[in-house]
Amino acid sequence: MKQPLKGFRVLSAEQYGAGPYGTMFLAQLGAEVIKIEPPKGGDTARHVGPHWLREGESLYFQSFNLNKKSLTLDLTSPEGVEILHKLVKSAHVVANNLRGDVPAKIGLDYASLKPVNPAIVCAHISAYGRDNERAKWPGYDYLMQAEAGFCSLTGEPDGPPVRFGLSMVDFMSGAQMAVGLLAALLDAQRSGEGCDVDVDLLSTAVHQTSYPAIWYMNEGDVTVRAPRGAHPSVTPSQLFKAKDGWMFVMAQTPKFWPILADRIRHSELINDPRFDTPSNRLVNRVELCSILDGIFGAHPVVHWLALLRGHMPIAPVYDLDQALDNPWLETIGMRETITHPDKPEMDVLCSPIKIDGKRLPNRAGPYLGADSNEILGAIGYDAGEVAKLRASGVV
Structure with a gap:
């Protein structure tokens, strides 16, 4: 099938979540993504349990590393730097998600690599950026959720702050890095000049505060938690409990309010004067939701889905197993079974991106160093030289 990035080579000194998540999109779109890993142990993600393919090879790793190649390389050794430079000559992008002060130290920034390949794009994800006093600070998704205000906006008003159930700052940072590096790559193809592209987790998290940020910065309006995950300014748009479970009902625009009332x-x-306008419904949210609780609680979720689905926004609240076993995922092709040497039938999620109506192809993530011999051979190292490099710990 058509893969728009075929022929492009991406070298990525990546680990754990944010960087690998972003470059996986590039690999699924056809780029040759060479994952550069430390010879001893490789990416930390290979060692994250509780589920394993074999010792040192986790199912967790597969989440972020489909379609890639693995090269083991000590980037702190002179021989490793020499190999990196040989690879950069034929590469288009060098990516990393290392601590902010590290890329310049080990030569992964544009200033270091421009003499080798002036058109190279160097993409960086760090916790707090590379150009400030926090550059040396370690940092992870959960810290960003805390500092950017996510935790204070999540959960019930009378409960403690709550983080998201998933590492959404990591995933969004990876996706933003992919957008930035693709834009820079397009420019480099036209101009012959590369650049540095930087994304940091905290900036990404702060940017996601979006309209509450604009409200506060311009009007001093501090958005706070509302009961049952309710929208801060629209109602009814929140969780409701049916007879046998929860559902999210969203009369998100004014046209949905009469549809909701009619269909239930x-x-x-x-036209009740307490609820006849969006502002009245917001002012009288507690009273309206009490009335709707009484109505929705009389029948199971499936009853309300049958009445409302397709007519207005509504969804059941699923546990993770229910969400992933939802037959709709099969209908839209979001699950796929692929082959891994340790697991002949390994189920994975497909890319949300379609090209010409088709999901992008997947193959299993590589073993640590699985492609080292092939990659080194292609830049002129014979078997004996590779063996020496391996014996000395360079690869």
């Missing part, structure tokens, strides 16, 4: 057989609510 309570059209008298439409």
Whole structure:
């Protein structure tokens, strides 16, 4: 199938989540993504349990490393730097998600690599950026959720702050890095000049505060938690409990309010002066939600889905197993079974991106150093030289 990035080579000194997540999109779109890993142990993600393919090869690693190649290389050794430079000559992008002060030290920034390949794009994800006093600070997704205000906006008003159930700052940072490096790559192809592209986790997290940020910066309006995950300014748009479970109901625009009331057989609510305008519904949110609780609690979730689905925004609240076993994922092709040497049938999620209506192809993530011989051979190292490099710990 058509893969727009075929023919492009990406070298990535990456680990754990944010960087590997972003470069996986590039690999699925056809780029040759060479994952550069320390010879001893490789990417930390290979050692994250609790589920294993074999010792040192985790299922967790597969989440972020489909379609890639693995090269073991000590980037702190002179021989490792020499190999890196040989690879950079034929590469288009060098990416990393190392601590902010590290890329310049080990020569992964544009200033270091421009003499080798003036068109190289150097993409960096760090915790706090590379150009400030926090550059040396370690940092992870959960810290960003805390400092950027996510935790204070999540959970019930009378409960403790709550982080997201997933590392969404990592994933968004990886996706933003991919956008930035692709834009820079497009420019480099036209101009012959590369550059540095920087994304940091905290900036990404702060940027996601979006409209509450604009409200506060311009009006001093501090958004706070609302019960049941309710939208801060629209109601009803929140969780409701049916007879047998929870669902999210969203009369998100004014047109959905009469549709909701009509289809639940309570059209008298439409013009009730307490609820007849968006502002009145917001002012009287507690009273309205109490009425709707009584209505929704009389029947199971499936009853309300049958009445409302397709007519207005509504979704059941699934546990993770229910979400992943949802037949709709099969309908849209979001699950796929691929082959791994240790697991002949390994289920993975497909890319959310489609090209010409088709999901992008997947293959299993590589063993540590699985492609070292091939990659080194292609730049002129014979078997004996590779063996010496391996014996000395360079690869």
